[in-house]
Amino acid sequence: MMMMGNTFGSSLASLFFLWATIQQIFPGHLTIAIKEFLLSTIQQLSFVQRFSDRSINFFSPYVEINFSQYEDFQFNHAFAAIETYLGAKATDKAKHLKASQVQESKGLVLKREETKVRDEYEGVNVWWESGTDTIGFRTFKLTFHRRSRDIVTDSYIQYVVEEGKSIQAKNKKMKLFTNNPSSQWDSSKTSLWRYIDFEHPASFQTLAMDPKKKEEILNDLVAFSNGKDYYKKIGKAWKRGYLLYGPPGTGKSTMIAAMANLLNYSIYDLELTAIQNNSELRKLLTATSSKSIIVIEDIDCSLDLTGKRVKKESNLTSLEDGEKAKEEDKSFVTLSGLLNFIDGIWSACGQERIVVFTTNHLAKLDPALIRRGRMDMHIELSYCTFEAFKILAKNYLDLDSHPLFKKIESLMKETKIAPADVAENLMKKNREIDADGSLNDLIQALEKKKKKIQPAQLDEQKDKNRGKMFKAFRMLF
Missing domain, CATH: 3.40.50.300 (P-loop containing nucleotide triphosphate hydrolases)
Known part of the structure; x- marks a missing residue:
């Protein structure tokens, strides 16, 4: 029994010594990677399996904070600000980039596309890592040394969120x-x-x-x-x-x-x-x-x-x-x-x-x-009026007035046409603006609609007349 205790104590002391050595030799981001590997290895040892996860975490000097894209299905604005902040960091040193060109007239836009990003704030090193939670929502995990807890929680996170929102406001796109x-x-x-x-x-x-x-x-x-x-x-x-x-x-x-x-x-x-x-x-x-x-x-x-x-x-x-x-x-x-x-x-x-x-x-x-x-x-939003037509004529033909406007106004009082149909007739013909041709096309379209409406109006009037005659007949008897 004494020998088992000595062996356990010796193994644990060796691990602490090894961990202290690693922290002195390797830079921060490598230390985290090695820490995760060692903890994974330690957890597989038979004598450590008797300890809870809380005991294992006690030996780790690092703290983690997770930011989910949605919190109880409500959009987490802090997540969006963090994503903007991390994406805006200098791309000249990034190894993984994403290039896009939304508009042909604009150049390529380069953004970071890395799952892990290192940041520094007031001499404190922190590490961000993107991933997904158990529900499937995107997350950011912030890792830092516990001795920097006050700086990170009191000012760094607030700085990141405010900076991200400021960048969003400057570059806001609907x-x-x-x-x-x-x-x-x-x-x-x-x-x-x-x-x-x-x-x-x-x-x-x-x-x-x-x-x-x-x-x-x-x-x-x-x-x-x-x-x-x-x-x-x-x-x-x-x-x-x-x-x-x-x-x-x-x-x-x-x-x-x-x-x-x-x-x-x-x-x-x-x-x-x-x-x-x-x-x-x-x-x-x-x-x-x-x-x-x-x-x-x-x-x-x-x-x-x-x-x-x-x-x-x-x-x-x-x-x-x-x-x-x-x-x-x-x-x-x-x-x-x-x-x-x-x-x-x-x-x-x-x-x-x-x-x-x-x-x-x-x-x-x-x-x-x-x-x-x-x-x-x-x-x-109803059919096109003459006032609405004049706006479309200005938009499509750059016209404030034209001799054909009076005829168009008269036809619009007698028929119904949707603004989309008016706009279609005013579009460029053969890549060139032809004001006379476009206005004549619109007049023809209005006249066709007028011819279709007239028979329907006659039928409607006949129905009204029959109704009046029927009412008069009933009154007589």
Whole structure:
């Protein structure tokens, strides 16, 4: 028994001596690598296996702090700042770089693509390592010597976060997000949202719509973006809802792009059909950032949000038994689940957010979904007016006036045409601007629509006349 104790003490003393020697000889980053190797080896020894992990950690002089990309499915802004800070560090000494060229006119952008990065702050060496957690979210692990704990926790981490946010503000790019299908969320390589840089050129200046209506929307957006104190004063979540409705081609998507460019907000394009249930919807929406626009386009087509779901008998009869069961077992986002996030208790989970619904069929939507207070501003984007045409003529042909404008104005009073159709007729012909040719093309398009409308108007008038005659007949008898 005495011999076993001497052997254990001798082995442990030898390990401590070896560890002290390594710390004196090797630089910091090599010391960490050797430390991890030695601890892994020690843990495999039979006499050490009797000790808990807490005992093993007691012998290590290093402390680790983990930063996850999402915390309880809420986006961790500290993670984003750290990622920006580490990516901005000098690339001239980095061994692994990532090159990209988003626009042809711009040069290559080089960024670090290393899993481990060494940093120094006030004489303290720290090491960052990227990875993924057990759920599959990305993480950064910060490792440092325990004697530097106060410096790291009190000032270094705060310095990194503030520096990262400062770099983000200087180089901020709007992003267009779309949600990954919830069936892929368990994958270590798939996050809730994926994105690209948003570079749409739309602006309120080039938006083809009635100037008074445009000014009203513009003022409302500016008031919202400056309304932090006001919303706090009245006790409401700092969010606003906009319902964009009207026929196809009237500029609903362009309006959203103009809103984003005006406020410098990123866009989250939410695809409801890729979500299984209300719980997943909450996870997805709480993972959005502030200063953003959450968009559900063609909401009348996304899901049945009337509170009732009618099974389609013709489709079910064509499914096999297994497919029937799968179809019936599916769960869907409900109207109440969506409403709870728009203006329920979950609406306060983030600040400075705009929610936008678009639809071509306003009558199909449940009134509870679009009532005032949920969709605060209803914006009808209708057919092209003459005032909107003049904006398009300025955009496409650089024209303020033209002899053909009077004829176009007269035709627009008699027929309906979407701004997208007007823009298509005003586009360059054979790579050159031909004002006369473009305006004549538009006149022809308007005249064709007028000819189609006239028979329909005659039929409508005949129906009205028949109705009046029927009513008069009934009154006689």
